[in-house]
Amino acid sequence: MRRTRLALLAALTLLAAACGDDEPVPAAEYGERLFSDAKLSESRFNSFSCATCHSTTPTPAAGRMDSGYTLHDSAFRKSWWGGYETRLLDAVNFCYVNFMRGVAPLPEDSPQSRALYEYLVSISPNQDARPLPMTVVKNAADVTRGDRARGQEVYRAACQNCHGELHTGEGRLTEAASVLPEVTADYGEVFPGVPPSLVVIEKVRHGQFFGVGGNMPPYSLEALSDADLGALLSFLDL
Ligand code: HEC
Ligand code: HEC
Structure with missing residues (x-):
């Protein structure tokens, strides 16, 4: 009896303080909440x-x-980020610091990193999952333009959640995300x-200018093919 009780207690992480109520929440469940909570990052400039x-x-x-792979079956890969990261927490912290403006990487023994880990394990049934390829385009180069209708689909699927409607930015996730393609108007000066289109290609491929x-x-090329990027540029009239 006692043993089962202890095992049960061990399986539940007591995160009452962090969750603001008195019910103990299983770690994986807490991790699932953190996964879709922008407040995981303490930066007030973060909305991701x-x-x-x-x-x-x-x-x-x-x-x-x-831009990122589905994290289903991500926990037991032998490496992440196309082989650049060999510890899961480092793979997570790269995102946390660079995209979510986390001030410092989440420490290994923090309730947050443990809960995220348990959540990722809970959605990773395959213990032999293979690492996924990630091809970073080193030098931004021009791409062949494509079909505008396809470009619109790509915009909706890849960019709209953050940048909002074309030309107005309506519904965008954050004011920080510029209105496309209007923002390219002064690229010639800056x-x-x-060519402005090359600046956009550079931004999409590297996340930075x-x-x-x-x-x-x-x-990466796996996340967005050159053909789809070309279609997107046609849709943006670039
Ligand atoms: C702004 C977008 C963005 C946010 C926010 C983000 N990531 Fe990522 N993440 C990426 C990109 C891009 C990659 C590189 C492509 C890939 O490997 O999935 C990546 C890679 C990863 C990988 C490696 C996947 C693999 O097998 O290569 C893990 C694990 C991961 N992220 C977890 C997280 C977790 C957990 C959070 C929240 C704390 C998070 N990410 C937040 C964009 C993001
Ligand atoms: C996860 C949210 C997110 C996604 C998805 C995203 N962007 Fe962005 N984008 C931003 C944010 C935030 C900025 C402003 C900060 C920065 O420059 O990184 C930005 C900046 C830009 C800029 C530079 C604007 C300037 O200030 O000159 C361009 C160009 C751009 N994005 C194009 C795209 C395109 C094209 C896509 C789709 C393939 C896309 N973005 C997808 C969040 C996103």
Whole structure:
């Protein structure tokens, strides 16, 4: 009896203080809440949660093209970020610090990182899951333009959640996300000699402008093909 009780207690992490009520919440459940809570990051400039960029179902929901992979079966991979990260917590903390403006990486023994870990384990039934490829485009180069209708689909699936409606930004996740494509109007002045479309390609591929600034996520070739990027640029009239 006592043993079962103890095991049960061990399985429940008491996070009453963190959750603001008196009921003990199982760690995985607390982790699931944190996953879609932008307040996980203490930065008041952050409006992203993990769920902004990652699905958790075996395949992403229809109409969603995220920069990050679905985290279904992510916990037991041998490496992450295309082999750049070999510890799960480092893979998470890269996102936490660079995209969510976390002031410092989540420490290994914090209730938050433990709960996120338990949640990721709970959606990772395959213990032999393989690492996923991630091809970063090193040098931004022009791409062949494509079909505008396809470009509109790509915009809706990949950009609209953060940037809102084209031309107005209506419904955008954060005021920090610029109105597309109007924001490119002064690129000629800011980046003299560089075609505005190339600046957008650089931004989408690296999340930063030529190595500087920003907390927009980068899109690998797996997340967004050059063909889809070309279609998107046609839709943006770039
Ligand atoms: C602004 C977008 C964004 C946010 C927010 C974000 N991530 Fe990511 N994440 C990415 C991108 C882009 C990658 C690199 C592509 C990939 O490997 O999925 C990535 C990679 C990862 C990976 C490695 C996946 C793999 O197998 O390579 C894990 C694990 C992860 N993120 C967890 C998290 C968690 C947990 C949070 C919340 C604390 C979070 N991410 C927040 C964009 C984001
Ligand atoms: C997770 C949210 C998110 C997604 C998804 C996203 N962006 Fe962004 N984007 C931002 C934020 C926030 C900024 C402003 C901060 C920065 O520059 O990183 C930004 C900035 C930009 C800029 C630079 C604007 C300027 O100030 O000059 C461009 C261009 C851009 N995004 C294009 C895109 C395109 C195209 C897509 C879809 C393929 C996309 N973004 C997807 C959040 C996002």
